[in-house]
Amino acid sequence: MTEDVPSRGSDDQRPVVRAPEPAGPELRASDADRERVAEQLRDALAEGRLDMEEFEERLEAAFKARTYRDLAPLTRDLPGQAAAAPVNMVKEPAESGSWASRIVGGEGSSTWGVAILSGFERKGRWTVPRRFTSFAFMGGGEIDLREASFADREVVVNCVAVMGGVNVVVPPGVEVVVRGIGIMGGFDHREEGRPGDPGAPRVIVTGFAFWGGVGVERKVTRAERLRLREERRQQKLDRKAARGALGGGSRDRLDDVYEAHREALEEARDLIRERHEERRERHAERRERHEARRDERHRRRHHDF
Numbered sequence: 001m002t003e004d005v006p007s008r009g010s011d012d013q014r015p016v017v018r019a020p021e022p023a024g025p026e027l028r029a030s031d032a033d034r035e036r037v038a039e040q041l042r043d044a045l046a047e048g049r050l051d052m053e054e055f056e057e058r059l060e061a062a063f064k065a066r067t068y069r070d071l072a073p074l075t076r077d078l079p080g081q082a083a084a085a086p087v088n089m090v091k092e093p094a095e096s097g098s099w100a101s102r103i104v105g106g107e108g109s110s111t112w113g114v115a116i117l118s119g120f121e122r123k124g125r126w127t128v129p130r131r132f133t134s135f136a137f138m139g140g141g142e143i144d145l146r147e148a149s150f151a152d153r154e155v156v157v158n159c160v161a162v163m164g165g166v167n168v169v170v171p172p173g174v175e176v177v178v179r180g181i182g183i184m185g186g187f188d189h190r191e192e193g194r195p196g197d198p199g200a201p202r203v204i205v206t207g208f209a210f211w212g213g214v215g216v217e218r219k220v221t222r223a224e225r226l227r228l229r230e231e232r233r234q235q236k237l238d239r240k241a242a243r244g245a246l247g248g249g250s251r252d253r254l255d256d257v258y259e260a261h262r263e264a265l266e267e268a269r270d271l272i273r274e275r276h277e278e279r280r281e282r283h284a285e286r287r288e289r290h291e292a293r294r295d296e297r298h299r300r301r302h303h304d305f
Contacts, residue, residue, distance in 0.1 A: 115139030161212030185209030
């Protein structure tokens with residue numbers, strides 16, 4: 001921006017260049033940014049760097065902050081651990097696998113699903129739009145969000161089930177709100193009321209169920225379940241190795257037997273659970289094929305008459 005002002009000692013006018021203000025601090029802060037600052041303030045309170053009155057004032061200001069300019073002063077004078085993660089004035093690529101990296105914007109890769117005397121599924125790596133609509137009539141559908149990306153921090157999954165069913169699977173950490181209406185049918189509210197992780201999306205399940213149902217369940221992916229199992233196994237091996245290095249006696253040997261027995265039970269439970277899920281999926285597929293064949297025979301019979 002330039003402004004013409006008369007120069008000192010001369011009648012001619014010269015442009016004076018004014019430096020633009022930095023744009024970074026004016027960026028809008030997200031809920032994750034505010035929560036990160038709140039966590040820094042809690043650490044500072046625990047370390048005695050802030051008293052309770054200062055903590056409450058800064059915490060209130062953090063949750064009221066709208067821009068990075070509002071957030072930055074709240075942790076500027078906090079050294080050490082509290083300042084280890086200062087508010088970044090420039091948006092950088094989100095860490096892979098974090099919730100921020102899974103909120104990608106855009107329109108979504110699929111916006112609807114229909115099952116009429118059949119079935120549909122949306123699972124794997126796909127992008128959930130701001131509003132996804134599904135319809136099931138004498139059929140079933142599965143909407144799996146465990147590996148999905150999200151077009152926005154809040155998405156709506158609208159389910160209409162008439163003599164059919166729709167199942168919505170969400171990953172741990174996602175907040176779920178159920179607002180559907182059921183007439184001689186119902187919506188599953190078991191996963192409602194759990195707070196979500198900071199920065200995680202919010203999934204609103206709404207719609208209408210007549211002689212049908214909409215289920216909502218929270219599950220980890222198969223790969224994550226295997227990873228957790230392997231992590232537990234490795235921890236047990238580390239503890240066993242540590243006891244061996246210390247020269248354990250009969251008590252340690254009994255502990256080893258107990259740990260091996262418990263590990264075998266856990267693996268058996270996981271295997272039974274996986275087989276049960278596979279049988280349930282195969283049963284659902286057979287039921288859909290049976291209903292489709294039955295309806296086809298019914299149509300042919302009436303057509304013959």
